[in-house]
Amino acid sequence: MTYAITQTCCADATCVAVCPVNCIHPTPQERAFGSTEMLYVDPRACIDCGACADACPVDAVFPVDRLTGPQKAYADINAAYFAETPAPELPEKSPNFHVWDRPTFDRSLPADFRPLRVAVVGTGPAGMYTAQDLLLHTNAEVTLVDRLPVAGGLVRFGVAPDHPTTKQIGDTFARFHTHPRVRMLLGLEVGEHVSVRELAAHHDAVVYAVGASADRRLGLPGEDLAGSLSATTFVAWYNAHPDVAPDAVDLSAERVVVVGTGNVALDVARILVTDPEQLAGTDIADHALRALRDSSVREVVVLGRRGPENAACTRPELLALTHLPGVDLIVDDHDPRIGRAIDTAGPHELAAVLREVRREEVDWSRAPGAGRRIVLRFHSAPTEIVGDDEATVRAVRVTDARGQTLVPATSVLRAIGYRGTPVPGLPFDEATGTVPHDAGRVAGLPGAYVVGWIKRGSSGGIGANRACAAETVGSLLADAVADVLAPPAHSARSFLRLARRRAPRLVDARGMAAIDRAERLRGGPDGRPRRKLATVAELVTASRRGPTF
Numbered sequence: 001m002t003y004a005i006t007q008t009c010c011a012d013a014t015c016v017a018v019c020p021v022n023c024i025h026p027t028p029q030e031r032a033f034g035s036t037e038m039l040y041v042d043p044r045a046c047i048d049c050g051a052c053a054d055a056c057p058v059d060a061v062f063p064v065d066r067l068t069g070p071q072k073a074y075a076d077i078n079a080a081y082f083a084e085t086p087a088p089e090l091p092e093k094s095p096n097f098h099v100w101d102r103p104t105f106d107r108s109l110p111a112d113f114r115p116l117r118v119a120v121v122g123t124g125p126a127g128m129y130t131a132q133d134l135l136l137h138t139n140a141e142v143t144l145v146d147r148l149p150v151a152g153g154l155v156r157f158g159v160a161p162d163h164p165t166t167k168q169i170g171d172t173f174a175r176f177h178t179h180p181r182v183r184m185l186l187g188l189e190v191g192e193h194v195s196v197r198e199l200a201a202h203h204d205a206v207v208y209a210v211g212a213s214a215d216r217r218l219g220l221p222g223e224d225l226a227g228s229l230s231a232t233t234f235v236a237w238y239n240a241h242p243d244v245a246p247d248a249v250d251l252s253a254e255r256v257v258v259v260g261t262g263n264v265a266l267d268v269a270r271i272l273v274t275d276p277e278q279l280a281g282t283d284i285a286d287h288a289l290r291a292l293r294d295s296s297v298r299e300v301v302v303l304g305r306r307g308p309e310n311a312a313c314t315r316p317e318l319l320a321l322t323h324l325p326g327v328d329l330i331v332d333d334h335d336p337r338i339g340r341a342i343d344t345a346g347p348h349e350l351a352a353v354l355r356e357v358r359r360e361e362v363d364w365s366r367a368p369g370a371g372r373r374i375v376l377r378f379h380s381a382p383t384e385i386v387g388d389d390e391a392t393v394r395a396v397r398v399t400d401a402r403g404q405t406l407v408p409a410t411s412v413l414r415a416i417g418y419r420g421t422p423v424p425g426l427p428f429d430e431a432t433g434t435v436p437h438d439a440g441r442v443a444g445l446p447g448a449y450v451v452g453w454i455k456r457g458s459s460g461g462i463g464a465n466r467a468c469a470a471e472t473v474g475s476l477l478a479d480a481v482a483d484v485l486a487p488p489a490h491s492a493r494s495f496l497r498l499a500r501r502r503a504p505r506l507v508d509a510r511g512m513a514a515i516d517r518a519e520r521l522r523g524g525p526d527g528r529p530r531r532k533l534a535t536v537a538e539l540v541t542a543s544r545r546g547p548t549f
Contacts, residue, residue: 002046004078006071007316008060008165009038011463015052021045034464037314040081057172059165070323080348113480116140117488119203121190124153125462126452127209128173129469141181147189149507149539150515157239160267161282169462177509185499186507193502196425202495204485205447205476212418212453222385227393231268231415238271238288240532246287251295253411254368257396259382260415261304262312266321268413269300273327273372283530299368304378308351309341318353328373333359335379335401364407385412418458432457440472447485449476511543518542
């Protein structure tokens with residue numbers, strides 16, 4: 001029986017590296033890598049060894065005969081990717097079929113470059129893939145820096161709580177927190193506690209993996225009305241991000257409009273209508289779980305400017321929406337182009353996922369019904385968020401094939417993408433929301449590098465950061481070999497003293513481990529993986545329950 005890759009695939013290609021018969025594609029060496037929604041197992045070549053399942057950091061690989069419910073579709077999805085391609089041949093030098101010789105070391109050969117001390121700013125996937133490459137392939141010492149007193153970045157604060165297997169990649173990263181060549185300094189903010197110049201003076205190189213924490217705006221009239229909120233805020237709210245207050249989100253609306261059709265938009269819609277008791281066993285923020293239990297939301301309208309064939313979400317996320325327990329999913333059939341796009345879509349195209357979804361023309365003059373539902377409304381460009389006399393959202397005006405349509409709602413969430421913010425001391429491109437660079441090298445600033453969304457924009461999931469980090473680390477090492485990196489002017493101990501003096505609530509690796517233990521213990525009695533601490537004060541207090549520094 002062959003294996004299949006399923007919805008939670010992070011595409012970091014760990015499975016590719018261990019496959020003995022080259023049956024997982026696209027590989028990092030293939031042009032399509034990074035542009036497909038996930039990786040796929042070729043059933044014609046799979047030998048049922050299970051190496052991919054053992055290696056997968058997010059438990060996304062299963063034997064086909066063990067797929068159940070909505071996962072069964074992934075047997076066909078994997079096979080379909082290879083339907084028009086020839087079966088790959090077993091490579092002459094297969095990854096797992098090496099002939100091992102006794103190891104030999106020639107200590108008389110000089111190293112390519114002197115030992116390096118590298119700071120990585122940001123502990124999300126991009127930063128941790130960078131640290132992993134440096135630790136596994138060089139003898140570099142790595143300083144992990146994060147402005148928050150807890151590590152994790154996007155894994156902790158971006159992945160939806162009902163995707164627990166995706167969050168498991170965090171366990172892979174966490175093993176590097178206590179690596180003997182790693183020093184972790186959490187709660188240290190570049191531009192607030194230390195400057196770019198000071199970081200550079202204490203390290204051979206600095207890699208900025210600060211992500212894209214801001215949201216993109218619609219630029220519409222009424223966007224700042226009460227009841228209009230960014231999806232970035234909503235996601236941070238249900239993930240217990242310390243920057244977002246527990247009362248930042250109001251769920252008193254019966255109908256919520258989500259503008260955008262990407263994966264974040266679908267996450268937001270799904271969380272809003274999912275039975276809260278299904279979320280009670282996750283790591284969702286306590287305040288979010290309470291609010292969702294008292295929520296009045298019964299309908300979420302997902303607005304897309306273009307047709308279903310051009311939705312920005314991935315096929316696995318859209319497919320998951322069609323199997324949401326207790327929630328009706330419908331397509332607003334207000335435009336004949338929508339039905340044509342769905343009916344004529346090829347079997348492997350995104351719109352084909354909606355072929356079995358009910359279509360009806362929604363009467364927006366009527367209030368939401370008694371049940372819970374998600375309405376997908378394509379070919380609807382929002383032009384105005386309409387408010388009442390109290391400056392509160394009342395409706396969203398959209399342009400469609402019939403002219404103008406008013407969709408009544410008292411809450412609007414914009415989910416049209418994340419955007420990077422400037423780092424004081426680094427160049428910044430306002431148009432793209434990124435730091436200008438050449439293969440990761442920061443423009444005009446030798447020894448400084450970028451990786452992740454601040455480098456390439458908010459595109460690609462967790463696994464995309466692995467290839468991104470490989471490019472940046474490759475540039476850094478090439479510069480080290482060329483001896484163009486200026487040696488640090490001050491010692492590592494000097495930087496630690498500076499950090500402790502500037503940021504008195506600093507958290508180290510042992511403090512991070514104490515936070516992890518505390519959250520897991522809090523969640524244990526309720527059968528939850530953890531109950532997150534949601535404020536800086538709580539996190540710092542938990543980190544002090546044990547020896548630090």
